Amino acid sequence: MIKNSYSLQDSNVEYLVVGTGPTGATIARELAIAKKNVLIIEKGKWHSEHTLGFPLGIRILDGFGYLSKSIDGTYIGRAITVGGCSMVYNANVFNPTNHIMQALGMDLMPEVTAIRKEIGVSVLPERFFHHCEGGNRLREAAYKMGLTFIPQEKFINPDKCKIGCDWCMLGCKYQAKWTSRAYLKEALQNNATLIHSIGVKKVLFHKQRAIGVLLENNQKLYAQNIIVSAGGIGSAQILLRSGINYAGLSLFIDPMNLVIGYGKDASYGGWKEMTFTHAIESFKETHGFIISNISASYAAIATSLRNQVFLNHLKDLPYIKRGIGLFVKLADTPYGWIRSNGKTCKPLTMIDQHHMKVGTELAKDILQKAGISSKNITVVEMIGGHPGGTAAIGKVVDKSFKTEYDGLYVCDTSIFPESPGIPPTLTLLALAMRFSQRLLGNGR
Numbered sequence: 001m002i003k004n005s006y007s008l009q010d011s012n013v014e015y016l017v018v019g020t021g022p023t024g025a026t027i028a029r030e031l032a033i034a035k036k037n038v039l040i041i042e043k044g045k046w047h048s049e050h051t052l053g054f055p056l057g058i059r060i061l062d063g064f065g066y067l068s069k070s071i072d073g074t075y076i077g078r079a080i081t082v083g084g085c086s087m088v089y090n091a092n093v094f095n096p097t098n099h100i101m102q103a104l105g106m107d108l109m110p111e112v113t114a115i116r117k118e119i120g121v122s123v124l125p126e127r128f129f130h131h132c133e134g135g136n137r138l139r140e141a142a143y144k145m146g147l148t149f150i151p152q153e154k155f156i157n158p159d160k161c162k163i164g165c166d167w168c169m170l171g172c173k174y175q176a177k178w179t180s181r182a183y184l185k186e187a188l189q190n191n192a193t194l195i196h197s198i199g200v201k202k203v204l205f206h207k208q209r210a211i212g213v214l215l216e217n218n219q220k221l222y223a224q225n226i227i228v229s230a231g232g233i234g235s236a237q238i239l240l241r242s243g244i245n246y247a248g249l250s251l252f253i254d255p256m257n258l259v260i261g262y263g264k265d266a267s268y269g270g271w272k273e274m275t276f277t278h279a280i281e282s283f284k285e286t287h288g289f290i291i292s293n294i295s296a297s298y299a300a301i302a303t304s305l306r307n308q309v310f311l312n313h314l315k316d317l318p319y320i321k322r323g324i325g326l327f328v329k330l331a332d333t334p335y336g337w338i339r340s341n342g343k344t345c346k347p348l349t350m351i352d353q354h355h356m357k358v359g360t361e362l363a364k365d366i367l368q369k370a371g372i373s374s375k376n377i378t379v380v381e382m383i384g385g386h387p388g389g390t391a392a393i394g395k396v397v398d399k400s401f402k403t404e405y406d407g408l409y410v411c412d413t414s415i416f417p418e419s420p421g422i423p424p425t426l427t428l429l430a431l432a433m434r435f436s437q438r439l440l441g442n443g444r
Helices: 022-033 056-060 084-088 098-104 109-119 133-144 181-189 231-241 296-303 307-312 314-322 350-369 425-439
Strands: 015-018 038-042 193-196 200-206 209-215 220-222 225-228 256-262 278-280 289-294 323-330 377-384 408-410
Touching: 015 022, 015 209, 022 038, 022 084, 022 181, 022 425, 038 181, 109 425, 133 278, 133 323, 133 350, 181 193, 200 225, 200 231, 209 225, 225 231, 256 296, 256 314, 256 350, 289 296, 289 350, 296 314, 296 323, 296 377, 314 323, 323 350, 350 377
Parallel strands: 015 038, 015 225, 038 193, 225 408
Antiparallel strands: 200 209, 209 220, 256 323, 256 377, 278 289, 289 323
């Protein structure tokens, strides 16, 4: 059921879930299937899939993407829409690393195995790459350097995916990509209630127990249990506004440097290729980064994120088909903060800077070996995409996901004690599954 408002007479809510991303939607589904009374609150709108992709899909990004920056100029991408960050990911599937499971104190592999089987995971068929001249050049150049680009597993149905489309990051109008809306719809089919287009201002307490939430329109909703799953930024803001002043620290963002180049002709570019289809993962454990491919269209968009870079590349816009790039995604040290008003700060430590430099120089070398002149290569720095750490286990919540207040839980990337450095969607789904079963008394 979807409502525009919720009457206080309907206050017999067992579980109030804040957020509809991978964790919120999973928790809501599991509880609803178990016949629990579930109310879901989502700040974003239910944007129609038919209006996603380029260019209208940009509206689901916080600040349209360009305005979502930390005080030190780092871009922090997040989605404000029903489905949360699952609407703006490339659908890449990575198992949780041993490091992150050790940090969480949980072996999530049983849940991972079940989720992989349920949703379905696949590498895109070869027909998606027959036209990829630029991408093939990059992969061949890396191979000659002793590096291997590994084809990426994805939550994508290749029979629905359109070859040449590269707008996963702006939502999928073809519904080929799995998003948490699928789980949310199951929750609604099992009598959960959703209120969207309104955010939560803070949690309400009576003594040491959470009893409800105050919405942005000052409406109060009451429930026996409150589960905050609004993401690494949103959850921290809610907790801080609720008086939990030690939340919001230890921020990580999995920053990326985008290394962009333009070739001599279109055969060097990544026109109508898909971003993040292959990745070099061999430095993940030693230096904390992975390297992956960027298409021509995203190469052009990336330059617009930094004014000087954009001005330098204005001359290249008529040659957009020649553009190609690589990104270096780093597992950064949780050394930043967020305030209740949304202001963030995310510096890199000296070790982070060193590792990012190693990855960036390697990406430049690959582009040059693929035939891109060094004078046509530019770096767009510090684009963050997976904020977390701001309500970490052992600092803000315990290993049962509970805060110091009875009835108040947090489950999303904010509880990660450290950055995974890889797309966290599968880890989040497994984490939410584990948490849900614990709530139902079935968990380990």
